[in-house]
Amino acid sequence: MAPRAYWKGTLKLSLVSCPVVLYPATTAAEKTRFHLINRETGNRLKQQMIDSETGDVVESDQKGRGYELRKGKYVEIEPEELEAVQIESNHTIDIESFVPSEEIDQRYLNHPYYIAPDGKAAVDAFAVIRDAMKDEERVALAKIVLTNREHVMAIEPLGKGLLGTTLRFPYELRDEDQFFDDIKSPKITKDMVELAGHILHTKAAHFDPSKFKDEYEDALKALVKRKASGKKIELPEPEERPSNVISLMDALKQSLKGRGGKKTAAKSHARRATGRHRSARKTHRTAARHRKAG
Structure with a gap:
């Protein structure tokens, strides 16, 4: 059974449209995470907001949003002013164009989502859009509003469904020249x-993510298990780096x-x-x- 949908709306290609649902394609649920605790009591710690100048604790009703114009000088933005520029979602994935997949710069790829038909009545229209994209071997570019922000999404067939990946905007990418010019x-x-x-x-292979092994994550789990069972944690000897230059x-x-x-x-x-x-x-x-x- 599929998990609860992250987003519901309509996938639209010209006059053809069908109800769809979005699911996040990635998860961090299996990652080992730590909380800050009080060493003396073993209780979890809570963070507080502190005024950087006075050192006073700031209560929730005193908190606001501000944009830094220059060092230490902020312009405060009221919540209702922020709402005035927020884009209201029309719950539509509107396909605007189709591009060759090889033309998409990998640096623009951001968050992936699974797109599936919402209900039996949507399957036919969904299959038509999906299979047409398969035949043309092109990726659809569409606009979608998620969390009050407009995103460009690249959509491509994936098995029986579609994979939608939000794309970064050009201003979010750093110019490679500032890093490569001095090479x-x-x-x-x-x-x-x-x-x-x-x-x-000699190292030629095929892409197989099932062979990826997060050795650090495995070591963290082993560490927590060993510590919880009361066993001593032995610290490894520091490795000596070779000093010879060849x-x-x-x-x-x-x-x-x-x-x-x-x-x-x-x-x-x-x-x-x-x-x-x-x-x-x-x-x-x-x-x-x-x-x-x-």
């Missing part, structure tokens, strides 16, 4: 690139050797063993011919 362009030899390419080939080419060679060195050594050993057996058989045949001739 030098050194002269790299062709041998280095080819050697790195060989390493890439050349890039040596590092590439060692990386390749570490990956395929055993296989290479095994092949070399097999070749040597085969060579010895061949040599022994040849010596045996030569001796036999000499005895026959004599």
